Amino acid sequence: MAKLLTDTEIDAELADLPEWNRDGDTLVRIIKAETFPAAIDLVDRVAVEAEARNHHPDIDIRWRTVTFSLTTHAMGGISPFDVGLAHAIDRIALG
Template structure:
């Protein structure tokens, strides 16, 4: 799932079912997670940045001490695409690698 074509509502619902930590916020999906500590949170951001560059798809990231918030949307498509869900899965992997919940 890496297409930049805008997804239908049914496709979005199905994709969100596979990513239970993510929620819909209008034309975006978002997730908040707590890392064990600030250095772990920064490592997650670095890992996500590498994936974002590889996919050429960059999430909004907010870091507050050990709390991370990620927001994804494909602005050029005017909503959610497969690329958002691919990036969300990679963010989940980076969080798991640092034991963030």
């Protein structure tokens, strides 16, 4: 089983995730889509990836703005699962 990342490890991971910020025990990224349907499509593509990983983000949709929040609830903090999904969301957002 994965372990929670230390503050130093989280900072190092965020260096490779420039669009993400840390908010306590959560990694957060806000993405503005061109249209509301594009925002929903982004969420749908992330949902497929999250389901495949069995690791699911908290998602907030406000018109064209989608906020992804990642934390490993079962462990109470940020784990490698969150970092991996953050990288996947970045790849999906570019596609």
